[in-house]
Amino acid sequence: MNPCFYWIGRPVSFRPGETIAAALLRAGIADLGPEGGAVRGRVFCGIGACQACVVAIAGEGPVEACLTPARSGMRLAPQPGLGLHHD
Template structure:
C-alpha cells in the first residue's frame, strides 16, 4: 500500500522514511511556491540551514520540508497556506 500526503490539495506518494522534500522532488515538484517577495521556494541546502524549503502544514506550524518525515494524510502547501479549502 502506498502512503500519500497532500500538496496544495493533490496527493503525493512517499516511501517509508522519506522526507517531505524528497517525496516532492521525486514527484517532480521542485518549486515550493513561495511568494515572489520571499527568498527560497525550493530545496536548496537539504539540511535545514537555509530554510528555503519551509512549507505550511494545515493545523500546525510551518516546517522545513527537507528535515520533516512525510506522514500519511499530511496537508501541506506553499506559504501562505492555500490548501486549506481541500479536504
Template sequence: MTAHFYWNGEPVPFRPGETIAAALLGAGIVHLGRGRIFCGIGACQGCLVAMTGAAAVEACLTPARNGLRLSPLAEEQADHD
C-alpha cells in the same frame, strides 16, 4: 496501499522514512512557493512549507506522514516564522 500526503490538494506518494522534500522531489516538485529545496539540511530555510493545523515546517527535515496537508507558505506566515 501507498502512503501519501497532499500538496496543494494533490496526493504525493512517499516511501517509509522519506522526508517531505524527498517525496516532493520524487514527484517532480522543486518550487515550494517562496523558496525551493536547496541545501537539504535545514540551514537555508528555502524549503519551509505550511502544514495544516501546525506551524511551518522544513520539508527537508520533516518525515512524510500519511494524510498530511501541505501547501506553500503565505507571505505573512513566512515573515513571522
C-alpha cells in the same frame, strides 16, 4: 501502495522514512513558493540550514520540508509570506 500526503490538494506518495522534500522532488515538484513571491521556495541545501524549503502543514504550522518526515494524510501548502520583498 505507498502512503500519501497532499501538496495543495494533489496526492503525493512517499516511502517510509522519506522527508517531505524527498517525496515532492521524486514527484517532480520543485517549486515550493507562493505565487507572486520575489523568491520562490525550493529545496536548496537539504540539511535545514537555509530554510528555503519551509512549507505549511495544515493545523500545525511551518516546517522545513527537507528535515520533516512525511506522514500519511498531511495537508501541505506554500508558506504564506515566503520570499524577500524590497522597497
